Amino acid sequence: MDRVEEQVQRLVTEACGHPAGSRPRQRNLTRLIRLIANKLWKENTPYYEDALQQTWVYFCQNICEGNTGEAYNPSRGSVLTWLNTYLKRRLQDFYIETKKQQATRFMGRQRQLGRDEDSETADPLDNFPASPDPPPLLEEVRAWAETDQTGELRRTRLQDHPQVTAQILILRRLPPETSWKALAAELGVPASTLSSFYQRQCLPCLRKFGESEGYIE
Amino acid sequence: MTYSSHDIENFALLLPLTQNARRVAQQFANEQPTPEKAEQVRLNTLAVWVVNDYLQMMNIPTDLSAGDSWNPHVRLCADVADLEVSGAGRLECRPLKKGQRSCYIPPEVWEERIGYMVVEIDDSLRSASLLGFVPTAATHELPVSQLQPPEDLIDCLSQLRQSGFGDI
DSSP states (O other): OOHHHHHHHHHHHHHHTSOTTSHHHHHHHHHHHHHHGGGSOOOOOTTHHHHHHHHHHHHHHHSSSOSSSOOOOGGGOOHHHHHHHHHHHHHHHHHHHHHHHHHHHHHHHHHHHHHOTTOSOOSGGGGSOOOOOOOOHHHHHHHHHHHOTTSHHHHOEETTEEEEEHHHHHHHTSSSOOOHHHHHHHHTSOHHHHHHHIIIIIHHHHHHHHHHTTOOO | OOOOHHHHHHHOEEEEOOHHHHHHHHHHHHTOSSHHHHHHHHHHHHHHHHHHHHHHHTTOOEEGGGSGGGOHHHHHHSOOOEEEETTTEEEEEEEEETTOSEEEOOGGGSSSOSEEEEEEEOTTSSEEEEEEEESOOOSSEEEGGGOBOTTHHHHHHHHHHHHTGGGO
16 A cells, blocks of 8 residues: 555544544545545546536545445545546546537437528527627616615715715726725725725625616526 | 745645536626626636535535625625635635735725635636635735635634624
8 A cells, every 4th residue: 555545544534533524524534635636537528627526526425424325445445446436437427428419419400401401501509599698787887876866875975084985986996996095095095994885885785786686696 | 824835735725617617707707897807707706616616525505696706796896706604604715826926805805704715726727726714814915825724714614603603
């Protein structure tokens, strides 16, 4: 057994000696990921990172107890072998899925060609109109801040500096934004006071605006 | 305490950035009016995403869409990369480009945070390294040498969640 493998075994024993979700378990799992990350199978495919992420989730779920699969069994091989086997299986799944999608697209194209041989458009997707641009966010926020229908943005003022309102700061911080330093010089208020006011009193107005517009992602 | 760059490399936790992470980051970037802002939003989104992936792996519950970084209006108007950790509060996940020695912490995120995780995004946008953590940061430039190992976040979160102060 080489040094890394020994270290891995020691950390696994250490991690699994503590209950799931406990701090020592989490710390040792983190150390294990750090130790192993550079030693796993690598390849240059568009879905490699997806397969790798699935492998890390599988590792955390099954290294001590079998939560989503069979628990790791040291008598059957090293942790690295166990993880590489899983990773390669996921890569194989993604490979097959990609091939299937390519085949479906190809068939669709063939059918389309057979139907209208004179048509110049071969890809059925070409016939769909382009989706309209989303409403330009910047203009939407600018209009909201300038109009300030409820007057809330003009009423929200920095204590002892009534010339500084939420309306002014929001408009000046729209990209391309004026730097805090430049605003501090212009308004005669320290930059940290301005940014604190912005964080505590202006951003909540923006959040409320977003909610009223029904933005949920 | 300060650490040498060798120590930081030893702390770094290399994690993948999935296709979905890159797709969402690009989508958020496309909403921005200038190329500079788009780049900022792309990196912020990836940093938040990968820290969220890490916390999920550790079985620490989060609410990705509750943060300002997932709010189109707030992320347009502020340089934010926050992640809501359930029962603990908002963790700021600051992106760093490969090779940078210090991390920019914008003044608008100096408050209302339970800590700062610095994340180095690879130029390929296909992997990221969690470089380290600090509980407070009221400074424009946070030197990478001042970071504590990423797993120190685990202790910090555990304390916050036990004390129940995180909901304030």
